[in-house]
Structure formats: structure tokens, C-alpha cells
Amino acid sequence: MNASKTLVYDGSFNGFLTAVFIGFEQKLTHADIQKQGQLQSGLFAETETIFTNIEKAQRVWNGVRNKSNSAIKNIYFAFLSEQNNMEALIYRYIQKLMGSKYNGATDFSDDGVLKINQLAHKVGREKHRMEAFVRFQLTKDDVYFANIEPDFDVLPLISKHFRNRYADQQWIIYDVKRKYGLFYDLNTVEIISLDLSDIHTNSTEKSAAFTDAEHEYQDLWNNYFKSTTIKSRINNKLHVQHVPKRYWKYLSEKKAV
Amino acid sequence: MDFNRIKEKLNILADAAKYDVSCSSSGSNRKNKDNGLGDTGNGICHTYTEDGRCVSLLKILLTNHCIFDCAYCVTRKSNDIQRAAFKIQEVVDLTINFYRRNYIEGLFLSSGIFKSADHTMERLIAVAKKLREEENFNGYIHLKSIPGASDELMYEAGLYADRLSVNIEIPTISGLKLLAPDKKHEDFIKPMLKVKNEIIRYKEESKIIKSTAKYAPAGQSTQMIVGATGESDKDIMYSATHFYKNYKMKRVYYSGYVPISTDSRLPSLGSEVPMLRENRLYQTDWLLRFYGFSVNEILDADNPNLDMDIDPKLMWALRNLNHFPIDINKAEPRMLARIPGIGMGSVHKIISGRKYRRLNWEHLKKMGIALNRAKYFIICNSSDWEQRDLDAATIKGMILQSQNSKFKNQYNNQLSLFN
Ligand code: SF4
Numbered sequence: 070m071n072a073s074k075t076l077v078y079d080g081s082f083n084g085f086l087t088a089v090f091i092g093f094e095q096k097l098t099h100a101d102i103q104k105q106g107q108l109q110s111g112l113f114a115e116t117e118t119i120f121t122n123i124e125k126a127q128r129v130w131n132g133v134r135n136k137s138n139s140a141i142k143n144i145y146f147a148f149l150s151e152q153n154n155m156e157a158l159i160y161r162y163i164q165k166l167m168g169s170k171y172n173g174a175t176d177f178s179d180d181g182v183l184k185i186n187q188l189a190h191k192v193g194r195e196k197h198r199m200e201a202f203v204r205f206q207l208t209k210d211d212v213y214f215a216n217i218e219p220d221f222d223v224l225p226l227i228s229k230h231f232r233n234r235y236a237d238q239q240w241i242i243y244d245v246k247r248k249y250g251l252f253y254d255l256n257t258v259e260i261i262s263l264d265l266s267d268i269h270t271n272s273t274e275k276s277a278a279f280t281d282a283e284h285e286y287q288d289l290w291n292n293y294f295k296s297t298t299i300k301s302r303i304n305n306k307l308h309v310q311h312v313p314k315r316y317w318k319y320l321s322e323k324k325a326v
Numbered sequence: 327m328d329f330n331r332i333k334e335k336l337n338i339l340a341d342a343a344k345y346d347v348s349c350s351s352s353g354s355n356r357k358n359k360d361n362g363l364g365d366t367g368n369g370i371c372h373t374y375t376e377d378g379r380c381v382s383l384l385k386i387l388l389t390n391h392c393i394f395d396c397a398y399c400v401t402r403k404s405n406d407i408q409r410a411a412f413k414i415q416e417v418v419d420l421t422i423n424f425y426r427r428n429y430i431e432g433l434f435l436s437s438g439i440f441k442s443a444d445h446t447m448e449r450l451i452a453v454a455k456k457l458r459e460e461e462n463f464n465g466y467i468h469l470k471s472i473p474g475a476s477d478e479l480m481y482e483a484g485l486y487a488d489r490l491s492v493n494i495e496i497p498t499i500s501g502l503k504l505l506a507p508d509k510k511h512e513d514f515i516k517p518m519l520k521v522k523n524e525i526i527r528y529k530e531e532s533k534i535i536k537s538t539a540k541y542a543p544a545g546q547s548t549q550m551i552v553g554a555t556g557e558s559d560k561d562i563m564y565s566a567t568h569f570y571k572n573y574k575m576k577r578v579y580y581s582g583y584v585p586i587s588t589d590s591r592l593p594s595l596g597s598e599v600p601m602l603r604e605n606r607l608y609q610t611d612w613l614l615r616f617y618g619f620s621v622n623e624i625l626d627a628d629n630p631n632l633d634m635d636i637d638p639k640l641m642w643a644l645r646n647l648n649h650f651p652i653d654i655n656k657a658e659p660r661m662l663a664r665i666p667g668i669g670m671g672s673v674h675k676i677i678s679g680r681k682y683r684r685l686n687w688e689h690l691k692k693m694g695i696a697l698n699r700a701k702y703f704i705i706c707n708s709s710d711w712e713q714r715d716l717d718a719a720t721i722k723g724m725i726l727q728s729q730n731s732k733f734k735n736q737y738n739n740q741l742s743l744f745n
Pocket of ligand 1: 392393394395396399400401402403437438439
């Protein structure tokens with residue numbers, strides 16, 4: 070029996086689940102699962118390259134799902150956290166889950182379980198933030214365009230929400246940090262990458278890319294934001310807690326006019 | 327569109343609408359229809375104002391012209407302010423354009439009463455109808471029920487709106503007489519009753535006939551102003567309980583009175599907004615709706631007001647020390663929920679976690695339980711627990727001391743409930 074080994078996968082979620090499958094197959098008690106190109110293992114560790122296999126990934130997915138629906142969500146969300154070493158954490162989490170006799174129950178007195186929960190929670194919060202903080206600007210080509218820079222890789226998680234809501238308008242949400250985006254063309258949502266010459270923040274300058282009315286609506290929104298504040302209740306600490314400063318540059322209501 | 331003129335109106339009519347604290351956009355089940363625009367969901371706060379309140383809806387008045395003179399209201403007839411009125415199409419355009427840019431979840435439209443209650447209500451309905459029928463807009467719409475509006479109009483309003491609300495504003499009838507002499511208590515109750523009955527009808531019918539036209543799927547709500555008429559917390563919470571029970575309210579909101587007038591019947595300009603009190607009322611509301619408390623356990627003739635120093639659950643626990651200590655590893659969920667410092671989320675974690683092992687202090691701490699409060703009320707898998715027979719005042723003192731610095735920061739924190 071192998072106690073430890075480094076498994077290298079292609080960075081995709083299915084690739085990761087395949088690695089988990091291989092790890093279980095080889096009865097690895099500790100699987101050091103790492104993304105290709107980010108290999109950090111010691112010189113002497115044994116490594117194996119994993120080829121993504123949808124069927125094997127599916128089996129892990131189903132196995133976990135049969136145990137607990139919330140676990141499957143936790144795993145996917147924690148994966149998207151891109152946190153160092155989250156692979157090993159998730160591997161252990163799945164091990165625990167499959168070994169447990171309680172279906173659906175989660176052991177909140179276990180450190181690893183708590184950790185995965187916290188990661189998933191953070192990613193979930195970022196998903197909600199992006200659903201809230203995306204600010205579309207209407208381009209002259211009739212596309213509603215937004216740049217984002219989320220802390221975690223949440224585009225896959227917000228796609229459905231925007232597809233359902235904005236079914237009758239074309240839109241692009243582009244992750245500047247991870248250099249890919251979603252484009253909805255009134256039929257389907259596709260993954261795109263763009264050559265962005267400038268990043269569209271909440272600039273006070275009019276940009277030629279956008280319609281004339283665009284700037285006016287931003288202005289109205291900015292005004293609305295101010296008029297709806299109750300001066301005698303100002304509480305900036307609370308404000309910043311809800312709308313952390315790192316998000317401000319994309320929020321039209323926070324531009325300095 | 328003349329953007330400058332719109333901007334002027336928006337400033338006036340958003341400013342006048344902001345004292346209505348409700349900004350909820352959750353609880354509806356409207357889906358996107360025929361690849362149109364919008365849907366409703368859990369209600370997203372798209373931003374927060376600088377006073378820390380959620381912004382989820384475009385909240386405006388259709389007009390701030392009003393024939394009434396309610397003392398507590400900025401829009402009152404006798405107030406010397408700028409007046410404005412939106413055209414129906416202007417509200418539709420603003421809503422759609424804000425929505426498409428992902429600024430908002432929808433529209434919350436209220437109005438001063440011009441000409442008559444019915445006339446005003448008709449105009450509000452016209453906006454909602456246009457949004458639904460001409461724009462195929464499926465986002466959230468909250469309409470104000472105008473006191474005194476006819477049953478026919480209240481029926482029609484519910485066909486387009488997700489939520490309807492009529493603000494009772496003054497928790498006691500005597501207070502209402504004093505501050506809004508030209509308004510009648512019945513005028514508030516009538517639309518409320520109609521909406522309640524229609525909601526019940528809709529729920530019954532839609533069980534049998536799937537295609538029954540939706541009627542106010544997010545229910546109705548109301549608001550009470552706190553601290554304008556010298557009412558007690560008991561007055562407010564008993565009144566709230568009455569509305570939850572008899573009118574099937576989804577929510578009652580509590581709004582600390584913001585001084586806007588020199589009227590001698592009201593707190594003077596510059597007096598402080600009772601934000602901490604407002605927070606305590608919300609906490610109490612929470613206990614009633616989610617924690618299985620009934621109102622007379624918390625407030626009664628001997629205790630007509632909440633303790634401002636400590637949260638209402640702790641206040642209750644200190645008055646009922648005979649129920650404690652509670653064994654974390656054995657107690658029913660119902661009782662776990664009554665322990666100070668333990669929120670509903672923690673209750674679930676305890677129940678899951680204790681299947682695996684008997685929980686000790688370490689486990690509880692990691693679950694995020696506020697032990698500085700909880701520790702006086704529980705025993706767990708440890709021989710180390712509070713064995714002294716402390717009285718309520720001593721425990722309160724020790725808890726206050728332990729959270730002194732933290733507590734000060736919470737003064738303004740409207741939404742920090744129990745965790
Ligand atoms: S009727 Fe409504 S808008 Fe008019 S003064 Fe009274 S509360 Fe204000």
C-alpha cells in the first residue's frame with residue numbers, strides 16, 4: 070500500500086475528481102494532488118500524471134452526492150477557492166465522508182470538515198457578491214458589459230443566475246484577474262477570452278465604447294445612491310463592511326463625481 | 327429623455343421615500359417568462375448606503391404632493407419642501423434601465439396621496455401593469471397600498487405586485503389620533519384585510535388550479551415608527567404580533583424616528599435616532615418568528631421595555647435561570663435555540679456534530695458559539711463548567727464586562743443579530 074504520492078492533474082474540476090478516484094483506487098492515505106505547472110513537491114516524491122476521465126470523475130461525484138448533497142456543493146465551492154493545498158483538504162474530506170456511517174450528516178467537530186466548510190462559505194459569499202456587484206455598461210454594439218475581479222474563481226457559479234435573469238439582453242462578464250469571461254448571445258452562454266485594451270472601471274470619463282445614455286444612467290444611479298442615504302444615521306464602518314473597498318472601482322455608485 | 331429633469335425628480339422623490347426602511351426583495355417566486363427580462367430570487371443587496379442599509383430596490387415616490395398632514399412625515403402638506411411628480415413612463419424607464427445594469431432587484435413604489443386614495447392607487451397600479459405587460463418585466467415589484475384604497479384596486483394591485491405594504495407607522499391608536507388626525511385607523515386596516523384575504527384565496531385556488539394568476543406572492547408587510555410617540559416596547563411588539571397573526575404579515579419593520587420637524591408633538595430636531603432600540607426590537611422580532619418565543623415571555627406588564635444593555639434572549643434567560651443549565655449533548659433543538667449566544671446556525675451544527683461525539687468547550691468554540699455569553703447557561707462534555715450559583719445580576723455584570731469593548735462597536739450595527 071502506498072502511503073503518499075503526488076498526483077498531477079490539469080487544473081480542471083473533473084481532472085481533480087479523476088485524481089481523487091485514482092487516489093482511492095491506489096488506497097493512498099495521503100494524496101498530494103497538484104495542478105500542472107504549479108508542482109511544488111520535494112525532489113524524491115513519486116509523481117503520477119492524471120488524465121482527466123469524465124467517467125471516473127462522475128463516479129466520485131455520484132458517490133459523494135449519494136452521501137450528502139451539501140457535501141457535493143462544499144467540495145465544488147472549496148475547489149474554486151484556488152487555495153493552496155485545498156486539494157489535499159478536499160481529498161481528506163471525501164475520505165472522511167465515505168468512511169462515515171451517517172448519511173448527510175456533517176461532523177462539525179472535525180477540523181478538516183470545518184475548514185472545507187469555511188472555504189466553501191467564503192466562495193459562496195464571493196458568488197453572492199458578484200451577483201450583487203456586477204455593473205453592466207451598455208456598449209454601442211448593444212452588449213451589456215461588466216469587468217470583475219473576484220477573490221475566487223466564481224464565474225462558473227454565477228453563470229446560471231445571469232442567464233436566467235437577463236434572458237433578453239446580450240451580456241459579457243469578464244474576469245480581469247483570471248482573463249476569461251462569459252458571453253451570452255441571447256441563446257447560450259459561452260466562455261470567451263478577450264484582448265482588453267482597457268479595463269472598464271467606474272470611470273468618470275465617458276468612454277467611446279459605450280452608448281451616450283450609458284453615462285447618464287450611471288449618473289442617475291450615483292445620484293440615487295446619495296439621495297437614499299439618511300444622513301443622521303451615517304455608519305461608515307458598516308458600509309465598508311458590506312461593500313469592501315476593493316470592489317469600489319467597478320461600482321458606479323462609488324465613483325467620485 | 328431629459329436626464330437633467332429626471333435627475334432633479336429622482337433626487338426629490340428618492341429622498342422622500344428613504345424613510346421607509348423595507349428593502350426586502352425576497353420571498354417571491356416569479357420566474358423569467360418567455361425569455362423576457364428579470365426574475366425574483368432570494369433578494370440581492372446590490373449595494374449598501376453609507377448608513378449601512380441594504381439597497382435592493384429602486385425606492386421612490388411617484389409624487390410627494392400630498393393632501394394629508396401627518397406630523398411624522400416629510401411629505402406632509404404643511405411642510406415647506408420642493409415637490410415633484412414622475413410620469414408613469416419615466417418610472418418604467420428608470421426601473422428597466424437600472425435593472426438591466428444589475429443595479430437593482432426591482433421597484434418599490436410609494437406615493438403621497440394626491441386627489442384621493444383611489445386616484446393615487448390607480449397610478450401606482452398603472453406603473454406596475456406597464457412593467458409587467460409591456461416590458462415583460464419579471465423582477466420584483468413592491469407597491470404601497472394607499473390607506474383607504476378600494477377593494478377592487480387592492481385586488482388589481484396584487485396581480486402585478488410581488489409585495490404590498492401599508493405602513494401603520496404609529497403603533498398605538500391614541501398616537502395615531504394625535505399625529506395624523508385626518509387619517510383613520512380603519513383606512514389602514516381595510517386594504518390590509520383585503521390583501522390578506524386575496525392571498526389566502528390565491529393559495530387555496532392555486533393548489534387546485536396551477537394556472538391561477540399570481541397574487542402578491544411575497545405577501546404583505548408593514549412598518550412602525552419607533553420613538554415618536556412615547557410608546558413602550560411592549561406596545562410595539564404586541565402590535566407587531568397582532569399584525570403577524572391577524573394579517574399574515576411577512577414582515578413588520580421597525581424604523582427609529584428620524585427627527586424631521588419642529589412640531590411640538592414630536593421629538594425635537596437633532597434628537598438622536600434610537601438605533602440601538604430599533605436593533606433590540608428586530609432581535610425580539612427574530613426571537614418570535616424563528617426561535618419559538620412568544621411575546622409575553624419577553625415583554626409583559628412588569629417588563630414593558632427591553633434591556634438596552636443586553637440582547638432580549640439573554641434578558642429572557644436571566645429572568646428564567648430555572649431552565650438552566652442546559653446540556654448541549656442532550657437538549658432538544660427547541661431548548662438549544664433558547665441559549666444566549668447560540669444562533670440557529672449553531673443549533674444545527676451542534677445537532678450534526680453531537681452525533682459523532684460528545685461535544686466539549688473546544689468543539690463549541692470552533693463552531694463559532696459566543697461562549698462568553700453561553701457558558702453560564704450550559705454544560706457539555708467537560709467537568710469544567712460554571713458551578714457557582716450565580717444570580718442574574720452577577721451574570722449580567724460578568725457578561726457585560728467581558729464584552730465591553732466589543733459591545734460599544736455594536737451600537738450602530740443594525741443587522742448584527744445573534745451570532
Ligand atoms: S398621507 Fe402618507 S405621504 Fe401624506 S403626509 Fe401622511 S404619511 Fe406622509
